[in-house]
Amino acid sequence: MADKSVTLYDLQVSTGATISPFVWATKFAVRHKGLDLDIVDGGFTGIMDRTGGKTERLPAIVDDGTWVLDSWGIVEYLDATYTDAPPLIPHESVAVMLKALDAWFWGAAVGPWMRSYCADYRDVCFEHDKDYVTSSREVMLGGKLEDLQAGREDRLPAISAALEPLRLALREADFLGGSSPNYADYRIIGGFLWLASLAQTPALATDDPLRGWYQRVCDLYGGLGNHPGLFPIFGLEQREGDPELFIRDAGIGGIYKRNTGPASTQAETKMIRKQD
């Protein structure tokens, strides 16, 4: 157990689980530094009241009286302040590459999932949050939540298939951090745990190769990602005509040492020369 706690203002739904992917990432980041979490409960409305006017958005933390806002601002603060603990960003290149990875992940998965789960998103909120969530998300997404969500069974397989770059990266590594986790893992798991906080139907195959990484990260820090209010995100069935939910023949493609001499490339050579 850590000797010290940091106050974290949470953004929760009616199950008590955190919904915000940024708050999820921040919870892991605080625990990564060996600090305990002192959670201030709450949902979407009343954030300004709860924080005494300090912020409209969460996460926010208070550490020994110092308010720190913004998920990225908190990462910078924690790494600058708790230098004896393992860094969240162990090299400046990790920060730059995480920006690319995060932007890809939102475009490929979180955004499309939001449009496929936006009514679930509203339904799982606290009653007093539902009017705000409905109207604000209808502005953000440009339509009625039920209309946008309709037909998601035809869209979910392609979203799963689009996650192949993440599967490939984690094929031979336990974490995006390598042998131990860093903020890249926490940032990306935030998107999956956001989905798990609201999904009334699963988005990924039962045997998705990402599941090992997902569970490894959720199990960190006493099972921080295993909140009882979460819904299963693995369990999507591939239907006739759906794209493959993930590539089963994982031996093809990507960065790894493949050419160990002519014997290692002869099969491919024979294949591409067959019309010679």
Place this chain on the structure above:
Amino acid sequence: MADKSVTLYDLQVSTGATISPFVWATKFAVRHKGLDLDIVDGGFTGIMDRTGGKTERLPAIVDDGTWVLDSWGIVEYLDATYTDAPPLIPHESVAVMLKALDAWFWGAAVGPWMRSYCADYRDVCFEHDKDYVTSSREVMLGGKLEDLQAGREDRLPAISAALEPLRLALREADFLGGSSPNYADYRIIGGFLWLASLAQTPALATDDPLRGWYQRVCDLYGGLGNHPGLFPIFGLEQREGDPELFIRDAGIGGIYKRNTGPASTQAETKMIRKQD
């Protein structure tokens, strides 16, 4: 000037420029270690003859009599052997994240560009390579090169637009490596320089924000990426009805510290609450 040279087996086209993205990445990787390049010229055919039966694929290097194959194998060798020079992979997390970034980049750009430039690809090769390149690429791509390439003007704008994660990552950083380049930069620039070795029409806007990074990397090591045989890849014009070639309002989205208190979020709050 470095005191020591490494022999590198090149994969070139008729202009003398390197075509292989993996050889491009390897050239930068060798120079990153303070080593000079002793280039063995050549194209697609005759690799087994040139290398004395050592390999069917390039790159390959010979360092003090030691053969090292495979672009990733060469990275591992160089970092293990030349430990006094800056690492190509400065943290294990960079290797894992580069695998994701590279897989995304191939799916989003290099693959679609290949199908839009496959006849140019063949046309720029040495005469004695053209039969092999035509037949092997028709097997790989599943059609006649001219047929596949046709209509590329309708596809190039969306490929440019898809590079936004890379633009976002490099918005506040000189290199994917941060303040100095590492193998992530070399691996990704390899895809752009592959394109530049063959493109008879540009793929990216003249004012693409990636251009600064592209030129910074090309200028390294005495202008390693500025080969006179390369074709311009910047200069694509956006036509009526095309998607935006890149996002001009770069202030939106991605990882950066945005919430500095209520004043920083009020405009967004007003926007999403307009239907309240």
